[in-house]
Amino acid sequence: MSSSSSSSSNSTWSLGDASSSYSATSIPRYCSPQILWNSPYALPCEFGFIGCQVFFRPSDVEAWISHSISHFTAFDIRPPSKAICTFCDEAVFENKRDLESGWRERMNHIAGHFARLQSEEELRPDFGVIEHVRKFISVEDYKRTQRYSERPRGCPGLVFPQPSALFLCLYFAYFDFLLLTGH
Ligand SMILES: [Zn+2]
Ligand SMILES: [Zn+2]
8 A cells, every 4th residue: 555655665764753752744645734633734844755745733843854854864964055945035044064053944934934824835846955865866756856847846635626535534644643653
């Protein structure tokens, strides 16, 4: 089943600690964590382009940021010294002396966009970040990131066309919950 394969592929860097203290969840992209949590928005992992489907509650910004940094750690690298906001054109974050602080500043800024209820569909890739990790990701994932420049990134499945979709969403979320908690 697709949900089991996606969870296992992410487990090396994402959810070993998250399941205990963070309110992260890993769900198929066609599900809506907002609906699951009855939350106005959810914070998606920046590394959705390599298949990470982890979302965090709005109150868990720090865990969301730490999780994003864990992706760089998994590649045995540090965050890039320069990155941009994935929502707006203006914001550029550069900190050559303290890479993690620069990255945290950027992520807090992006969290502000989500808090203003800007849609995930408004997100654009930070191609600098993608280049930063390029040699660690698959050719297929890299090619997919390049397609994002031609159309908005987003998940059309976030809109439920029929009630059965909500049922499926809950079903797979429960299935992932069991996997993550080791049941
Ligand atoms: Zn992730
Ligand atoms: Zn911005």
